[in-house]
Structures are given as structure tokens and as C-alpha cells.
Amino acid sequence: MKKYLYSLCGLVLVAILIFNSCFISKAEEPSGEENTIIMTDDLALSLAQNFAKSTNNIDLTALNPVKFYDSTGQAIGYIVEYYQNNIPHGYVIFDSRLDDLICEYSFEENSVSPYATCCQKCNVRSSIDSKIYKLDALTYGIKNSNEKLVTNSNKILDAPDSLENARSKDPSTWNDIFINSIFPEYTVVDVGHLPSFIALPESYYEQNTGHYACVVTALYHCAMFYGCVNGNTNTIRDEYMELWDLTGTTQIDQESQNGIIYGTTNYNSSPAGFVTFCARRGVSLSSSIIANPTMETFKNCINSGNIANLSTGIYTNDGYKGHQMTVEGYTQLKNVSTGNIVDTVMVADGWFSNVRYVNLEFPNYTRLHAILFSR
Structure with a gap:
């Protein structure tokens, strides 16, 4: 009887160890994203406010964070605008494909973002109306009612066939922008x-x-x-x-x-x-x-x-x-x-x-x- 109990306890212990081993292995399995976080509107605003504060001596307010997408429909960054006394005063563009995020910026009075430029040209009032796409290193575009891309480079282009036709396998990630979890701070x-x-x-x-x-x-x-x-x-x-x-x-x-x-x-x-x-x-x-x-x-x-x-x-x-x-x-x-x-x-x-x-x-x-x- 005692021998039977020892054997039974041994089997239970082995089962527990196997179960715990599986659980720990699953929990510790590298996801490839341990050092990344999802960039949100609020985070984009915080990054933009911090960037303006640390790199110039003008008191600016960061507003209107807008996601931009590549031609496959994957979100890849944010455009955030700056204002001073309700007057446009530049912008900053964060691109998640860059290690340090900073793609371009401006702190000039009356300087408007590529997003604002596109909106003005196709009478789009807000990001709710249409997405903005990054077409190349310098050019951004918004689709108008005629399914044309109105760009910040003064061109009206045919929307490419690839636009949103080739996306990631998981639809839930189309709007996710992953960035390094180290909060960047900048100095000139x-x-x-x-x-x-x-x-x-x-x-x-x-x-x-x-x-x-x-x-x-x-x-x-x-x-x-x-x-x-x-x-x-x-x-x-x-x-x-x-x-x-x-x-x-x-x-x-x-x-x-x-x-x-x-x-x-x-x-x-x-x-x-x-x-x-x-x-x-x-x-x-x-x-x-x-x-x-x-x-x-x-x-x-x-x-x-x-x-x-x-x-x-x-x-x-x-x-x-x-x-x-x-x-x-x-x-x-x-x-x-x-x-x-x-x-x-x-x-x-x-x-x-x-x-x-x-x-x-x-x-x-x-x-x-x-x-x-x-x-």
C-alpha cells in the first residue's frame, strides 16, 4: 500500500512539473516584441510636446495627432501639428521605421503639415473622412471622392492598385504602430x-x-x-x-x-x-x-x-x-x-x-x- 502511494505521488509530481514546465515555456516564449509598445494618439501627442519643448525655445502646443499608412494600408507613423495662439506653427512626423522616429519637422509660423496641405486641396475636414498615405520619402496623399490621391506635392495621382490590397495576416494589427519602449528625449x-x-x-x-x-x-x-x-x-x-x-x-x-x-x-x-x-x-x-x-x-x-x-x-x-x-x-x-x-x-x-x-x-x-x- 505504501509503495502504491509513493508511486501515485510520484506520478502526480511528474504531472505537475510537466504542466508547470509547459506553462513557463509558453510564458517565456519570445514574441519578438518584448521591447516594443503600441503608439497611440496620446503617446504621439506626448512625444511631440516633449520634442518641441526640448529642441526649440518657442512655446508650442501639440495637437491633432493623425496616423499615416503605407500603400498596403499598414499604419506606420503619426503626423502631429503644432500651434501657438491658435496659429499653425509647424509639425513633427514620427515614422516607426526609423530607430529614432524623427522623419521630419518644422517649427515655423504658418507652416502646415503635409496632412493639412492634402486636406486643404481635397476639402477633407478631418482624419475621420480619409486616411493619409505616405507615398515616398517626401510625399503624402489623401484619396478624394474621385478615388484619386491628392498629394502635398501639388499632384493628383491615380491611386495605386496596391493600396490596401496586401495587408498583414492579422487584421487587428493594421492600425497598430509598434515603437521601441524606450521613451525618446532629444536635445540639439x-x-x-x-x-x-x-x-x-x-x-x-x-x-x-x-x-x-x-x-x-x-x-x-x-x-x-x-x-x-x-x-x-x-x-x-x-x-x-x-x-x-x-x-x-x-x-x-x-x-x-x-x-x-x-x-x-x-x-x-x-x-x-x-x-x-x-x-x-x-x-x-x-x-x-x-x-x-x-x-x-x-x-x-x-x-x-x-x-x-x-x-x-x-x-x-x-x-x-x-x-x-x-x-x-x-x-x-x-x-x-x-x-x-x-x-x-x-x-x-x-x-x-x-x-x-x-x-x-x-x-x-x-x-x-x-x-x-x-x-
């Missing part, structure tokens, strides 16, 4: 910029020249900086078209809207044409093109009292495309929580007249070139 390490920000919007060039090309626009801003032109409505058409010709810009096939002719330019040919343009006006410049530029590339240029262009390559649903912008400053941020440095350049994007600070190391660029000028 280094900053530099030109004496004043130079930017004329695309609409100004279209209205006064009947043409638009991003490279010509970026170079015209540079010509304004070097005192070769002043953007006067009486002369800008001839000046713009002279730059158009000198840089070898050609009309994009069948690319004309409302009588405006759009052009494309090989970034390799743009510096020589610009140097010639300035030389005709008594300003002697040299130029260089640097592939895969670092932050030091732009810092050295700006700190020497010169201006630069950033030429980027991106893949879109329409294939490979490029965009060129004027670089007029920089800010280096430090993520105090991790020690990482976030390199951002101050650009005039060629579409609007507000400042954009964009992360130089955004992963979706297919190429990066710095076009530097020196007098």
Missing part, C-alpha cells in the same frame, strides 16, 4: 543656417513662367541667395527659362496641367548650367557633386557661407523618380535615451514656401547626391 547638438530662408512656392513659378521643374526651381533659389536674381515678376520668366535651357531641362511627355509645362532635368548637368547662369551676371562660382553625402558635407557648405542642393532618388508606383531641393541649413539632434544622432537638413522643397527639416538618413531614398556651390 549643432545647428546652422543661412541668414534668411529663401523659398518661392511652385504656384508662383507656374503663375509667372507657365513652367515648373524642381531642379530649375531649386537652382533659382540659389541664384537668389547669390544675388543674381530677385524673383521679380517682371523678370522671372526670362530668368527661369534661361536656367531651364542652360540645365538641359526638357518637357515631360504629356505632362501639362492647366497650360503649365513641367520639365525633367538630369541632376548631373544642373551645376554647370547654374555656374554659367551666375557667371553671366558677374558672380563666379565653382560646383561639385557628392554621392551619398554625409551631414558633414552640408555642414561644411553652409558654414562656409554657401548654399547647396539635395538631389534624391525614390521609387514610386509609377517607377523611378527624383526630386531636387535647396538646402539652406541643418540641425543635429541627439536622442538622449540612446545616444543616437539624428541628422536633419533644412530644405526648401520647391512646392511651398515653408521650412522642412528632413532626416538625411531616411532609408527609402534610392540615391542621394549633394550639389555644392562655392564662391
Whole structure:
């Protein structure tokens, strides 16, 4: 009898150990997300408020957190707007694909977010009406009532077939944004910029020249900086078209809207044409093109009292495309929580007249070139 009880107790003990072992193994099974949390509207607001407080001396209020999505319908980040005395005063964009989250930002008065820009163009009042999609490193779009994508780059595009057709297996995760659980705090390490920000919007060039090309626009801003032109409505058409010709810009096939002719330019040919343009006006410049530029590339240029262009390559649903912008400053941020440095350049994007600070190391660029000028 005693032997039977010992055997029975032994079997029960083994069963308990096996059960506990299974339970512990299940509980300790790595999920791959132990160090992540879900980003919420409230967290996005807190991050934005903290970012503004720690990186500039303007008293701003973070409002209106809006999720944005990739072309498969997966939520990947937040756009949060800043206000001061009920006046738009910039924004910050958090992209979960970046280790330090900061994709771009602006703290300028009357500077509106890409989301607000898209809403204005398609008469969408709030995020309830339509989602905003990130189409590439710089461009965002909202679907209008005609199922077209209205973008912050002044274009109306056909919605790609891939839009929300390929999602994650678990529908409950479509709106989830996972970020590192370490709460990031930032401080400014280094900053530099030109004496004043130079930017004329695309609409100004279209209205006064009947043409638009991003490279010509970026170079015209540079010509304004070097005192070769002043953007006067009486002369800008001839000046713009002279730059158009000198840089070898050609009309994009069948690319004309409302009588405006759009052009494309090989970034390799743009510096020589610009140097010639300035030389005709008594300003002697040299130029260089640097592939895969670092932050030091732009810092050295700006700190020497010169201006630069950033030429980027991106893949879109329409294939490979490029965009060129004027670089007029920089800010280096430090993520105090991790020690990482976030390199951002101050650009005039060629579409609007507000400042954009964009992360130089955004992963979706297919190429990066710095076009530097020196007098």
C-alpha cells in the first residue's frame, strides 16, 4: 500500500512539473516584441510636446495627432501639428521605421503639415473622412471622392492598385504602430543656417513662367541667395527659362496641367548650367557633386557661407523618380535615451514656401547626391 502511494505521488509530481514546465515555456516564449509598445494618439501627442519643448525655445502646443499608412494600408507613423495662439506653427512626423522616429519637422509660423496641405486641396475636414498615405520619402496623399490621391506635392495621382490590397495576416494589427519602449528625449547638438530662408512656392513659378521643374526651381533659389536674381515678376520668366535651357531641362511627355509645362532635368548637368547662369551676371562660382553625402558635407557648405542642393532618388508606383531641393541649413539632434544622432537638413522643397527639416538618413531614398556651390 505504501509503495502504491509513493508511486501515485510520484506520478502526480511528474504531472505537475510537466504542466508547470509547459506553462513557463509558453510564458517565456519570445514574441519578438518584448521591447516594443503600441503608439497611440496620446503617446504621439506626448512625444511631440516633449520634442518641441526640448529642441526649440518657442512655446508650442501639440495637437491633432493623425496616423499615416503605407500603400498596403499598414499604419506606420503619426503626423502631429503644432500651434501657438491658435496659429499653425509647424509639425513633427514620427515614422516607426526609423530607430529614432524623427522623419521630419518644422517649427515655423504658418507652416502646415503635409496632412493639412492634402486636406486643404481635397476639402477633407478631418482624419475621420480619409486616411493619409505616405507615398515616398517626401510625399503624402489623401484619396478624394474621385478615388484619386491628392498629394502635398501639388499632384493628383491615380491611386495605386496596391493600396490596401496586401495587408498583414492579422487584421487587428493594421492600425497598430509598434515603437521601441524606450521613451525618446532629444536635445540639439549643432545647428546652422543661412541668414534668411529663401523659398518661392511652385504656384508662383507656374503663375509667372507657365513652367515648373524642381531642379530649375531649386537652382533659382540659389541664384537668389547669390544675388543674381530677385524673383521679380517682371523678370522671372526670362530668368527661369534661361536656367531651364542652360540645365538641359526638357518637357515631360504629356505632362501639362492647366497650360503649365513641367520639365525633367538630369541632376548631373544642373551645376554647370547654374555656374554659367551666375557667371553671366558677374558672380563666379565653382560646383561639385557628392554621392551619398554625409551631414558633414552640408555642414561644411553652409558654414562656409554657401548654399547647396539635395538631389534624391525614390521609387514610386509609377517607377523611378527624383526630386531636387535647396538646402539652406541643418540641425543635429541627439536622442538622449540612446545616444543616437539624428541628422536633419533644412530644405526648401520647391512646392511651398515653408521650412522642412528632413532626416538625411531616411532609408527609402534610392540615391542621394549633394550639389555644392562655392564662391
